[in-house]
Amino acid sequence: MKTPIVSFLKSYQEKSPVRMHMPGHKGAGILGFEGMDLTEIYGADELFAAEGIIKESEQNASSLFGCPTYYSTQGSTLCIQTMCTILCQDAKSKGKKPKILAGRNAHRSFIHAAALLDFDIEWLYGNSDYLSCKINEEDLEKAIIESLPTAVYLTNPDYLGNLWDIQSLASVCKKHNVLLAVDNAHGAYLRFLEPSLHPVDLGADLSCDSAHKTLPVLTGGAYLHLSDSLNQVWKNDVKHFMEYFSSTSPSYLIMASLDAANEVLDTTFKKSLSECIQRVDGLKNTLVQYGYTILSGEPMKITISTKEFGYTGNEIANLLMECDIYAEFYDSDYIVLMPSPYNTKDDLKRLETCLCGIERKPILANKPPKLEQSKKAMNVRQALFSPSITLDVSKSLGQVCSSVTVSCPPAILPVIPGEVISESSIEVMKYYGIETVRVVKE
Numbered sequence: 001m002k003t004p005i006v007s008f009l010k011s012y013q014e015k016s017p018v019r020m021h022m023p024g025h026k027g028a029g030i031l032g033f034e035g036m037d038l039t040e041i042y043g044a045d046e047l048f049a050a051e052g053i054i055k056e057s058e059q060n061a062s063s064l065f066g067c068p069t070y071y072s073t074q075g076s077t078l079c080i081q082t083m084c085t086i087l088c089q090d091a092k093s094k095g096k097k098p099k100i101l102a103g104r105n106a107h108r109s110f111i112h113a114a115a116l117l118d119f120d121i122e123w124l125y126g127n128s129d130y131l132s133c134k135i136n137e138e139d140l141e142k143a144i145i146e147s148l149p150t151a152v153y154l155t156n157p158d159y160l161g162n163l164w165d166i167q168s169l170a171s172v173c174k175k176h177n178v179l180l181a182v183d184n185a186h187g188a189y190l191r192f193l194e195p196s197l198h199p200v201d202l203g204a205d206l207s208c209d210s211a212h213k214t215l216p217v218l219t220g221g222a223y224l225h226l227s228d229s230l231n232q233v234w235k236n237d238v239k240h241f242m243e244y245f246s247s248t249s250p251s252y253l254i255m256a257s258l259d260a261a262n263e264v265l266d267t268t269f270k271k272s273l274s275e276c277i278q279r280v281d282g283l284k285n286t287l288v289q290y291g292y293t294i295l296s297g298e299p300m301k302i303t304i305s306t307k308e309f310g311y312t313g314n315e316i317a318n319l320l321m322e323c324d325i326y327a328e329f330y331d332s333d334y335i336v337l338m339p340s341p342y343n344t345k346d347d348l349k350r351l352e353t354c355l356c357g358i359e360r361k362p363i364l365a366n367k368p369p370k371l372e373q374s375k376k377a378m379n380v381r382q383a384l385f386s387p388s389i390t391l392d393v394s395k396s397l398g399q400v401c402s403s404v405t406v407s408c409p410p411a412i413l414p415v416i417p418g419e420v421i422s423e424s425s426i427e428v429m430k431y432y433g434i435e436t437v438r439v440v441k442e
């Protein structure tokens with residue numbers, strides 16, 4: 001497969017050109033890779049009006065993913081904003097006010113998109129805790145019938161690596177004629193499993209992947225996918241919508257990295273992925289035999305429910321850091337490790353040696369508080385754009401949440417802007433170490 005963006009950047013650099021254009025580093029600098037960091041000069045195409053090398057590269061990505069695929073250099077965040085714009089425009093084109101039925105564990109970029117685009121959200125709580133939102137077909141169908149949404153928005157996989165039955169959930173959406181958008185930020189690689197578990201292959205109408213999370217792509221590189229079944233109107237408008245939220249200076253380093261990844265995905269990736277999954281499975285088995293509790297779900301996440309082994313996730317993460325091993329995510333209950341085919345066998349061996357060198361202790365019994373449904377006082381946009389003050393969480397009972405600073409990862413809000421802060425939300429915030437909250441000024 002050709003890599004037209006990489007080829008252009010390389011040949012430009014080799015010419016030793018006089019760079020009378022941005023960026024100001026002129027291709028030289030202490031980082032060493034400035035030479036390939038260009039802007040939209042003659043021949044370099046334009047991300048949001050792609051007609052040349054970017055168009056060709058996006059077509060290559062589309063053929064790899066089997067559906068129209070567009071690049072983002074601003075992560076899944078930009079794709080989520082764009083998906084929500086399409087969902088809103090689609091509702092309006094049918095004479096309806098946009099109302100999105102969303103899994104309660106949505107990433108904060110979805111909440112920000114709701115504020116920017118001013119759509120209503122109905123939350124699906126599912127049968128689960130703060131980080132997950134386990135939804136089955138019956139629950140979804142019931143919620144669609146009760147709240148008559150114009151679209152459904154799900155996060156799959158979630159941060160713990162749970163995968164829900166997107167195929168069945170997508171059929172429910174199709175039956176009720178509502179679009180399904182899936183935040184697949186953690187699952188770009190799912191397309192390369194046999195069979196594919198990518199949401200678009202399972203029936204989603206729109207989906208986004210943070211290529212940078214699971215594929216060999218620089219941070220910031222992501223894909224927006226539109227299924228063949230989505231109205232052609234939105235395919236024509238998609239770049240236009242992306243522009244609403246984007247910098248006019250997309251990073252060519254990130255685009256080149258997405259371009260270079262096409263070559264890898266076309267040739268070696270499937271094999272390396274399947275070999276890596278075997279190694280990771282082997283490691284998971286060893287850890288289970290040693291006494292760890294590993295959640296089932298995504299093949300490429302190792303999620304340990306640590307309290308059964310006598311530790312908090314934070315404690316295990318600290319012990320791993322003493323061995324110079326750094327986890328993706330940890331909290332009181334879990335530690336999430338994210339290997340990829342580009343971890344060496346030695347990396348996995350070091351992880352095994354370190355984890356299997358930790359002595360098992362008595363089970364820790366305390367559990368996370370259940371996230372109860374909160375009362376809504378105003379919508380997300382009103383709350384986020386109202387004058388607000390910061391309060392200690394312990395003094396926030398009865399106030400209307402304006403925003404919550406949560407760390408990323410996991411960037412999931414225990415209280416949504418516009419909701420009244422209850423005893424239960426205070427308990428959840430305290431459990432997750434959130435000390436202050438912004439509330440709407442009375």
Ligand SMILES: Cc1ncc(COP(=O)(O)O)c(C=O)c1O
Nearest residue numbers: 074075076077107155183185210
């Ligand atoms: C579930 C989920 N969705 C969306 C995002 C945003 O992705 P990005 O950082 O690529 O913008 C993240 C980031 O961690 C995420 O975990």
